Amino acid sequence: MRGTRKYQHVIETPDPGKWELAGYEESLPISEKSNPMTRELDKADPSQLVQLLRDCDAEIFQEEDENLIHYHRLYSESVLKTMGDVAKRVQEVLKNPDDSLVVLSGCGTSGRLALLLANSFNGLLKGLHKTPCYCYIMSGGDRSIVTSQESSEDNPQLGAQELEKVCEGKKNVLFIGISCGLSAPFIAGQLDFCMRHLDVYLPVLVGFNPVSMARNERIEGWHSSFRQVAERLQTLHDSQKGFILNPAVGPEGVSGSSRMKGGSATKILLETLLLVAHKAESNVPVTEKCLLEILRTYERAHKVTYSQSKKIAALMKQTATSLQKKGHLYILGWGTLGLVGIMDAVECVPTYQADWRDVRGFITGGYHSIENKEGDLSSLGPQFSISHEDFVKNVLPSVSETDTVLLIFTLDDDLNQIEKLVALVKEKTSNIQVICHATAGQYLPNSLKKTIPSIIGLTWPILFLEYEGAFIQKFQRELSTKWILDTVTSGAYTLRGKIFRNFMVDFKINNSKLFHRATSVLQRLTGQSHQRCTEVLLQSIYGEQTLSEQIRNTTIAGHVEAAASQDKVLPVAIVSLLRSCTIQDSRSRINSSLSIRSAIESSMNVPGRKRGAEDSESR
Numbered sequence: 001m002r003g004t005r006k007y008q009h010v011i012e013t014p015d016p017g018k019w020e021l022a023g024y025e026e027s028l029p030i031s032e033k034s035n036p037m038t039r040e041l042d043k044a045d046p047s048q049l050v051q052l053l054r055d056c057d058a059e060i061f062q063e064e065d066e067n068l069i070h071y072h073r074l075y076s077e078s079v080l081k082t083m084g085d086v087a088k089r090v091q092e093v094l095k096n097p098d099d100s101l102v103v104l105s106g107c108g109t110s111g112r113l114a115l116l117l118a119n120s121f122n123g124l125l126k127g128l129h130k131t132p133c134y135c136y137i138m139s140g141g142d143r144s145i146v147t148s149q150e151s152s153e154d155n156p157q158l159g160a161q162e163l164e165k166v167c168e169g170k171k172n173v174l175f176i177g178i179s180c181g182l183s184a185p186f187i188a189g190q191l192d193f194c195m196r197h198l199d200v201y202l203p204v205l206v207g208f209n210p211v212s213m214a215r216n217e218r219i220e221g222w223h224s225s226f227r228q229v230a231e232r233l234q235t236l237h238d239s240q241k242g243f244i245l246n247p248a249v250g251p252e253g254v255s256g257s258s259r260m261k262g263g264s265a266t267k268i269l270l271e272t273l274l275l276v277a278h279k280a281e282s283n284v285p286v287t288e289k290c291l292l293e294i295l296r297t298y299e300r301a302h303k304v305t306y307s308q309s310k311k312i313a314a315l316m317k318q319t320a321t322s323l324q325k326k327g328h329l330y331i332l333g334w335g336t337l338g339l340v341g342i343m344d345a346v347e348c349v350p351t352y353q354a355d356w357r358d359v360r361g362f363i364t365g366g367y368h369s370i371e372n373k374e375g376d377l378s379s380l381g382p383q384f385s386i387s388h389e390d391f392v393k394n395v396l397p398s399v400s401e402t403d404t405v406l407l408i409f410t411l412d413d414d415l416n417q418i419e420k421l422v423a424l425v426k427e428k429t430s431n432i433q434v435i436c437h438a439t440a441g442q443y444l445p446n447s448l449k450k451t452i453p454s455i456i457g458l459t460w461p462i463l464f465l466e467y468e469g470a471f472i473q474k475f476q477r478e479l480s481t482k483w484i485l486d487t488v489t490s491g492a493y494t495l496r497g498k499i500f501r502n503f504m505v506d507f508k509i510n511n512s513k514l515f516h517r518a519t520s521v522l523q524r525l526t527g528q529s530h531q532r533c534t535e536v537l538l539q540s541i542y543g544e545q546t547l548s549e550q551i552r553n554t555t556i557a558g559h560v561e562a563a564a565s566q567d568k569v570l571p572v573a574i575v576s577l578l579r580s581c582t583i584q585d586s587r588s589r590i591n592s593s594l595s596i597r598s599a600i601e602s603s604m605n606v607p608g609r610k611r612g613a614e615d616s617e618s619r
């Protein structure tokens, strides 16, 4: 442990990683760097995978190290101070709920978290018979709750329009824009809109890169880059007319997968800040101590969660086996834990090119429990059926021994109903697993215990804190569930050969960020120039060896649209570059390989191949 640590930590956070050293993958922002800890993620077995991802998650709580690059961390004084400053401004909104609003906005996982958080704090207010004053925006609208709609993320104008719409008639709006990578144009558009109307709006940006690492290419069809917007926002900091909350939490265990640490850190940071603001309303002043007290409960949650590592590894192994046999993972959650399950399932589609049926989430009460703005979306198609009734009616009849069913609940939920569902599922598959949250002193009834072969049991301490105490426990359970599911699904897809080293190599290129990520992964794995990598990526997207002038002159948005109808775009480009073979040859090689990973691995060892940058740097 380092001597510089200021706080007594609940968990043992790892020592600073090599990624903090100057020059480490210098051209990449932290959120896109490859984590040195997980370089051999693809070779790990389930227990090692859990351990590696556990250590990556622990980096969220690591402190700033003055001997290294001066990255601000969650516990840095400047970050705690900004959290306190924003909390005080939230308090002002809470005092005048009629013409004020707190808007939380994000894309993908960040948008789903905006929904979860807005509902939590509206629930907190309603419980006190106060007016709800939170609202959420997610790019792509409510359909993005259950499906991935990554392309709307690229539209800054749309972001601004949506914001204007939800704030109509309000005199005081605190806007919280979440973009883990400081990258989403949708959020840039909203921040820019706020900065043009500072009489009404207070813009707050949440993400996990320094401003100097925010995305720097000019947004297509717009006037600025994300970085320029963030820099403008930074200048408002001293006058308290705008804030940026961007502690470094380290690179993701799976490079670029911001749903993981980025999502967890968003939840930790914002829930802490908002809870303190609500406490402060009851005349408790906003202090660093209040913030630290809550942050520590999340550290404790990390410890409690990963005390179940063995069982998490078993669930991961079971899930990987199901997926390998063309089976499924069905996640059935109660209350907000159901939403956490849906969040995790949805992201498997863009991150691993999974079919939407492979991993699915269901929630008790369906849309009614989610409390989304657009109400019941189930008429939009089978993908949008998310209630337990939908599962029983439409999915259960075809469940078989190859499928895994995971139930997630707390001991305060309807245990009779759970027991009945367990019995129904057991008629179809013996692969039934449970994540069960209890408060100290509560026990799972024997009747349930006997029927479920494998239980991940998490017991949370009783928190003797006024009304908010119950919310802290809810937040801990949600985060703990998120950590387990992130680890299980990322690990299962790693075991299925969807990861090479720690790079996602088979993701959907459905927005500009992902287009750039694809080129960057190509460069890192092959050591070839940016220009050459872009060329081969385009060959793979269009399935043409010779690129026409028209293709070369197409915008990135156009390439993204073309990529939408193709599968395995990135793996085909990687193998084609490594083997100097045609796109067609590469595709047939991949199609006849055991996995994407094995196709890349065998291409790495082709005689005479030029060594890649990654090879020489660290292997």
Ligand code: F1P
Residues within 6 Å of the ligand: 106, 107, 108, 109, 110, 150, 153, 178, 179, 180, 181, 182, 183, 184, 256, 257, 258, 259, 262, 347
């Ligand atoms: C937004 C996001 C992620 C998702 C995927 C694509 O990222 O939709 O939530 O996991 O990586 O991007 P960000 O704007 O929060 O960085």
